[in-house]
Amino acid sequence: MAEDIKTKIKNYKTAPFNSRFPNQNQTRNCWQNYLHFHRCEKAMTAKGGDVSACEWYHCVYKSLCPISWVSKWDDRRRAEGMFPRKI
């Protein structure tokens, strides 16, 4: 499975269809992948695992999310108590 992931990341073009988010409004898709990536990164770093496994979520949210949202969320994550979800 990890091989598949690495190949998928290598051949990545853009975010594929995700049946969890079938409608036009893809806000949730962007948000979910952003959360997944940062939680995955935090968990892997804490347990000393392979952070490159989280790269998929990184690619997807970079493709989907507006840059202004990402920079706003990144700023909020760094500030204490400003991000509305647990990372």
Add this chain to the structure above:
Amino acid sequence: MTHQMHAYHMVNPSPWPLTGALSALLMTSGLIMWFHFNSLMLLILGLATNTLTMYQWWRDIIREGTFQGHHTPIVQKGLRYGMILFIISEVFFFAGFFWAFYHSSLAPTPELGGCWPPTGIYPLNPMEVPLLNTSVLLASGVSITWAHHSLLEGNRKQMLQALSITIMLGIYFTLLQMSEYFETSFTISDSVYGSTFFMATGFHGLHVIIGSTFLTICFFRQLKFHFTSNHHFGFEAAAWYWHFVDVVWLFLYVSIYWWGS
């Protein structure tokens, strides 16, 4: 001397529609003066003229119906249609606030944390005072039905008892809700949660006060022998309105207090 050859009520010219319209203008512009220019004068004037219009208009209707006999069966039918249509319009009014609530709560945005209740909002426990409020209004629905049946059976004393219980339950609800408003850890400006919560429950509370007032008027009319056992539309209209207020609360409780927590 000419008499009308039909059973309808050709109402005499009255100044109250005009004073009502003027009071509406004063109230709306008064709100603007209050919100933006820190002046209460126009609003107070508007509320006063509005209250006076309501008092005098409805007093005249009671005079025309109860004392002068103009409310024949067909006239009463028209009044029934009127009240039903009014209540339907109120249903649509509340539908808007429920739409707003569901719009925001079914798809919570990232700003809220993508969850409902939003991050940082601690809702009231639906099993505490809100549940008591539900039982209070349901009980008042029972007591008002008792009052109606007493009235139909010509039991004056019981009608007054049952109606006073209904009114007291209404006041109890209002007092409980007021204390709950002080208990919330959130205000109206706390995200869309606060907005939807206070707009919906606030307007509901206003309607409870209006309904209780209507019932109180009926109480005094009953004391003054205005109602007969088969002609008491004013009371029926108040009862319909009261049941409507109860049903709105049930929707509020299930949607906002229970599901929304």
